[in-house]
Amino acid sequence: MANGPVLVEVLRGDAVESAHSGAVAVVDARGTLRLAIGDVDRPVFPRSAVKVLQALPLVAGGAADRLGLDDAELALACASHNGEPAHAATAAAMLAKAGVGVDALECGTHWPMHEASARALAAAGAVPDARHNNCSGKHAGFVCVACLLAAGGAPGRPDGDAVRRRAAGYVRPDHPVMREVAAALQAATGVDPARAPVGTDGCSIPTWALPLRALALAFARVGTGQGLDADRARAVQRLRRAVAAAPFMVAGSGRFDTRLMEALGERVFCKVGAEGVYTAALPELGLGVAVKVDDGQARAAEVVMATLVGALLPLDAPARAVVDGLAAPVLRNWNGLEVGRLRAAAPLRSALAPG
Amino acid sequence: MANGPVLVEVLRGDAVESAHSGAVAVVDARGTLRLAIGDVDRPVFPRSAVKVLQALPLVAGGAADRLGLDDAELALACASHNGEPAHAATAAAMLAKAGVGVDALECGTHWPMHEASARALAAAGAVPDARHNNCSGKHAGFVCVACLLAAGGAPGRPDGDAVRRRAAGYVRPDHPVMREVAAALQAATGVDPARAPVGTDGCSIPTWALPLRALALAFARVGTGQGLDADRARAVQRLRRAVAAAPFMVAGSGRFDTRLMEALGERVFCKVGAEGVYTAALPELGLGVAVKVDDGQARAAEVVMATLVGALLPLDAPARAVVDGLAAPVLRNWNGLEVGRLRAAAPLRSALAPG
Numbered sequence: 001m002a003n004g005p006v007l008v009e010v011l012r013g014d015a016v017e018s019a020h021s022g023a024v025a026v027v028d029a030r031g032t033l034r035l036a037i038g039d040v041d042r043p044v045f046p047r048s049a050v051k052v053l054q055a056l057p058l059v060a061g062g063a064a065d066r067l068g069l070d071d072a073e074l075a076l077a078c079a080s081h082n083g084e085p086a087h088a089a090t091a092a093a094m095l096a097k098a099g100v101g102v103d104a105l106e107c108g109t110h111w112p113m114h115e116a117s118a119r120a121l122a123a124a125g126a127v128p129d130a131r132h133n134n135c136s137g138k139h140a141g142f143v144c145v146a147c148l149l150a151a152g153g154a155p156g157r158p159d160g161d162a163v164r165r166r167a168a169g170y171v172r173p174d175h176p177v178m179r180e181v182a183a184a185l186q187a188a189t190g191v192d193p194a195r196a197p198v199g200t201d202g203c204s205i206p207t208w209a210l211p212l213r214a215l216a217l218a219f220a221r222v223g224t225g226q227g228l229d230a231d232r233a234r235a236v237q238r239l240r241r242a243v244a245a246a247p248f249m250v251a252g253s254g255r256f257d258t259r260l261m262e263a264l265g266e267r268v269f270c271k272v273g274a275e276g277v278y279t280a281a282l283p284e285l286g287l288g289v290a291v292k293v294d295d296g297q298a299r300a301a302e303v304v305m306a307t308l309v310g311a312l313l314p315l316d317a318p319a320r321a322v323v324d325g326l327a328a329p330v331l332r333n334w335n336g337l338e339v340g341r342l343r344a345a346a347p348l349r350s351a352l353a354p355g
Numbered sequence: 356m357a358n359g360p361v362l363v364e365v366l367r368g369d370a371v372e373s374a375h376s377g378a379v380a381v382v383d384a385r386g387t388l389r390l391a392i393g394d395v396d397r398p399v400f401p402r403s404a405v406k407v408l409q410a411l412p413l414v415a416g417g418a419a420d421r422l423g424l425d426d427a428e429l430a431l432a433c434a435s436h437n438g439e440p441a442h443a444a445t446a447a448a449m450l451a452k453a454g455v456g457v458d459a460l461e462c463g464t465h466w467p468m469h470e471a472s473a474r475a476l477a478a479a480g481a482v483p484d485a486r487h488n489n490c491s492g493k494h495a496g497f498v499c500v501a502c503l504l505a506a507g508g509a510p511g512r513p514d515g516d517a518v519r520r521r522a523a524g525y526v527r528p529d530h531p532v533m534r535e536v537a538a539a540l541q542a543a544t545g546v547d548p549a550r551a552p553v554g555t556d557g558c559s560i561p562t563w564a565l566p567l568r569a570l571a572l573a574f575a576r577v578g579t580g581q582g583l584d585a586d587r588a589r590a591v592q593r594l595r596r597a598v599a600a601a602p603f604m605v606a607g608s609g610r611f612d613t614r615l616m617e618a619l620g621e622r623v624f625c626k627v628g629a630e631g632v633y634t635a636a637l638p639e640l641g642l643g644v645a646v647k648v649d650d651g652q653a654r655a656a657e658v659v660m661a662t663l664v665g666a667l668l669p670l671d672a673p674a675r676a677v678v679d680g681l682a683a684p685v686l687r688n689w690n691g692l693e694v695g696r697l698r699a700a701a702p703l704r705s706a707l708a709p710g
Contacts (some may be wrong), residue, residue, distance in 0.1 A: 003361055003376050010630070010651065012554035015564050017400050018630050018651035021358050021376070045372050108689030111474070115466070122474035133689060199367035200694045209370050275365070275373050295650035296365065296373035334463030334488060339555045 049273030083112025404628030438467025
């Protein structure tokens with residue numbers, strides 16, 4: 001497998017120190033490829049970049065309404081969060097609404113990705129639990145789906161033991177919750193997961209490798225609702241609005257997704273995935289975007305995404321300043337000296353040049 | 356600038372998720388290129404991969420003997436260490452021998468790279484200082500060189516104030532200490548830094564971009580002493596032996612350099628640099644190795660280095676097990692499940708195939 005064209009360069013002083021290659025697909029809701037750089041047909045593990053699709057059963061199936069999930073909780077269901085205190089508390093609140101505790105989560109435990117929060121936890125003599133896992137909101141959403149399954153058609157809320165039994169093993173491909181997740185992915189991307197290469201994600205659920213153009217199509221559908229059934233079309237709109245209303249929840253302090261959506265609100269829905277994947281919906285343009293950096297580094301995927309957003313969306317001056325800053329981040333050393341920067345490389349710039 | 360051939364693949368399940376391109380140069384002490392993959396003439400910022408060269412003035416100039424530096428301290432002078440307690444204590448001991456405190460260091464401060472040490476520091480209510488900077492040993496070595504300069508020809512040790520005055524500003528290219536460092540780099544690589552692209556390193560000293568083949572030549576000289584003057588030839592031998600005697604000091608718990616040199620002792624001297632650079636000397640073969648991963652990721656540079664060492668050096672079974680493990684690391688998720696692995700890609704494997 002050969003790598004794609006160079007999309008991002010890392011400068012130290014005036015010299016290129018490192019370079020990131022990759023692929024970009026921009027697709028409209030009819031599936032027309034509007035921009036392609038590199039190989040957009042090669043399967044890519046989307047990882048956390050499709051969390052909004054994985055959250056569709058939660059909203060489209062009625063669990064979110066039944067349990068009264070608010071914007072922050074729905075945003076956390078779409079999140080790769082920092083494990084800051086507000087993130088952990090929101091995950092706990094979702095689980096409480098489903099009648100269970102943190103032991104229902106099957107995502108595993110890691111220290112908060114946000115280093116200051118990790119050190120604060122250590123300074124308090126505490127250790128992390130599954131609430132701090134960056135995927136805890138998505139998993140709490142899965143547990144909420146299981147809660148609805150446990151209720152069956154009955155009114156009221158099932159007891160915690162019933163929810164725990166119904167949720168147990170929800171990370172497995174053959175569990176009813178994960179089958180609903182796979183169906184939502186297929187509905188949005190048009191690809192049957194059963195025919196795709198499968199891997200296990202960091203949080204233990206399956207991740208299916210899908211062509212980049214199919215991922216971009218899915219996000220055109222996320223932005224427009226076109227091509228989805230009525231329940232899923234309403235669900236993507238509700239999830240996008242929840243994230244726009246609570247952008248801190250989808251990532252956290254200093255993070256790209258939070259900063260971009262704080263600046264642009266509902267005009268963009270974007271989501272990082274591990275290993276250099278990025279997706280976005282641009283509802284006003286009816287476009288979906290999918291990016292894969294060959295080597296898997298987020299720093300490059302962020303520059304590509306900010307460059308795409310800056311080229312595709314008309315922006316006022318304050319939004320332009322945020323997007324341009326994200327597209328050309330400055331590198332500073334341990335003494336705070338500016339030592340370099342990242343920039344979009346020629347193949348990306350020329351693909352986006354007007355005319 | 357185009358990227359090089361793919362050297363390392365990252366698998367999730369059985370599918371390639373990410374891929375790292377780059378370049379490799381293996382050179383003998385006469386400067387003959389014995390193996391080349393990718394562009395070995397393109398300048399590469401060596402970053403911390405040349406710390407042993409930056410430590411040459413410390414030993415060749417006599418400061419190490421004058422101050423009685425031991426193996427652990429000399430290894431730390433060549434280190435990108437984890438900031439574990441023993442690393443910080445050793446940096447402090449070097450400074451004490453020069454008659455100064457941590458305030459003499461100009462490398463800046465960051466939390467220990469070793470996360471458990473960072474959290475232990477936080478749990479103790481402490482904050483890091485410059486001793487915890489991964490470059491503190493190198494900088495303490497620079498201060499020791501300044502100490503010798505402050506002494507002039509006089510016997511005994513100058514007082515702390517005199518050392519501090521002589522050391523001040525040692526990170527600047529025009530400081531006498533940094534001029535000695537530049538001269539050592541030129542002597543080993545054969546390249547005049549004044550003609551090379553220059554950047555500022557993470558610890559604020561200059562880093563000059565040099566062709567990969569010149570870096571490999573320098574490490575053939577590190578391994579053999581050939582092509583260096585007598586003082587520098589003795590100095591590289593002493594520094595290699597110090598690192599082999601104290602491999603924990605050059606990196607730390609779980610780190611590639613420490614693990615490889617714990618297993619192979621003086622048979623290999625290797626050193627990571629930021630942004631995907633790796634260098635090594637293989638003294639028994641008279642070869643120097645230099646690696647640059649285009650995208651800057653250490654995980655790939657480690658696989659390349661372990662693959663090269665495994666192909667070039669005859670190894671007994673225990674050493675083979677360590678090297679093979681480093682050449683094909685397993686990826687586990689937050690639940691400890693094996694989800695993938697790294698492996699050398701075809702262009703690297705075929706370049707190393709016998710015959």
